[in-house]
Amino acid sequence: QVQLVQSGSELKKPGASVKVSCKASGYTFTSYGLNWVRQAPGQGLEWMGWINTKTGNPTYAQGFTGRFVFSLDTSVSTAYLQITSLEAEDTALYYCARGKQWHDYWGQGTLVTVSS
Amino acid sequence: DIVMTQSPDSLAVSLGERATINCKSSQSVLYGSNNNNYFAWYQQKPGQPPKLLIYWASIRESGVPDRFSGSGSGTDFTLTISSLQAEDVAVYYCHQYYSTPHTFGQGTKLEIK
Secondary structure: OOEEOOOOOOEEOOOOOEEEEEEEEEEEEHHHOOOEEEOOOOOEEEEEEOOOOOOEEEEEOOOOOEEEEEEEHHOOOOEEEEOOOOOOOHOEEOOOOOOOOOEEEEOEEEEEEOOO | OOOOOOOOOEEOOOOOEEEEEEEEEEOOEEEEEOOOEOOOEEEEOOOOOOEEEEOOEEEEOOOOOEEEEEEEEEOOEEEEEEEOOHHHHEEEEEEEEOOOOOOOOOOOEEOOO
């Protein structure tokens, strides 16, 4: 069965970096694009962008350029989201979700908390 | 960017009654060359990731109960739950994938009256 399993919660200080992983199983990893979606506490869903798992080419939404980097390791069917220079406003649940169009499978979410 | 606006923000419906959630996009998400609306609905229960309910505006995802249906075209869409069950309590989001950046509606919280 298709699964996206994300890495565990992170507590970071302002200015630090974090790398969230999303490991796919149950399907051919390079057959589907992989999206990243942010959900701030008590808020709605915000699409951060997606990465083409065939080519590794990322597309970032405005507001997620510069400090946010999408990457892949296709040898282990895993996508990564790295956030640098963390700010308190980056505190959120981060989801990976499969599919270039609709998102049919989602990871369980990774809570990133930024606090001094 | 395409702005997705849902109405209402919250909704309370009695068990067994119909629930209707609307979503309006700031521009059409109907792609003329294939006549598909690039539009989906998701359900999110507390502490869980979103779950895909509907894609192409009206195609029910496998395993989704048939009391859920999607309709609409162009800029105006509706999610209907024909007979509300207790397990349908959740926040519902619409989503356009017509253009990047993809965008979601603000969410509609559905509760039992």
